[in-house]
């Protein structure tokens with residue numbers, strides 16, 4: 391019998407290339423997962439396997455308690471965290487974790503990143519919040535992600551003294567959130583060296599977010 395969910399496995403394996411392409415990880419320090427539609431299952435990277443060895447075949451399938459269901463490798467050490475998010479946030483279909491340098495520096499400081507530029511209002515419509523410090527090896531990280539992000543727009547949380555976790559309506563959307571989170575963390579770090587950051591007015595954040603999420607690019611509303 392063939393492996394379960396070959397297409398989702400291939401997509402998740404391929405999405406890890408973006409972590410390298412955009413400078414979000416060194417060695418194996420990051421992971422991407424996707425929810426399996428209609429199943430209490432997820433596909434995630436195997437733990438400690440370098441990105442050049444990630445293929446559809448090397449991905450693993452786990453249940454939403456983080457237990458291995460199919461695969462020749464141990465699942466990512468963050469599988470329980472990803473699984474907790476999928477159990478408690480039904481609208482989320484992708485989760486990413488990295489140690490991208492600027493976002494992780496803000497996490498080390500324990501400071502929210504204020505929504506001070508239009509690119510941040512576009513993508514997040516919100517500050518990027520700090521989540522609690524939580525040790526790996528239980529659902530503490532997942533609980534911290536959900537408690538921090540539930541009910542707010544941001545799709546990125548900086549887990550204190552650890553690093554960013556991002557969520558999305560798809561695994562690709564969660565990867566994009568991780569890329570934009572790092573870009574914004576770097577820009578606002580640079581800005582803060584020159585002076586205090588100033589949060590945009592909430593009304594402007596709301597307008598920018600609405601445009602970017604509903605009109606920007608090739609959305610139907612965006613067509614001339």
Ligand SMILES: O=C(CO)[C@@H](O)[C@@H](O)COP(=O)(O)O
Pocket residue numbers: 418419420421435436437438439465466467468487526
């Ligand atoms: O941050 C951590 C551990 O604290 C992990 O995400 C990172 O080392 C990557 O682990 P995996 O290779 O996905 O098991």
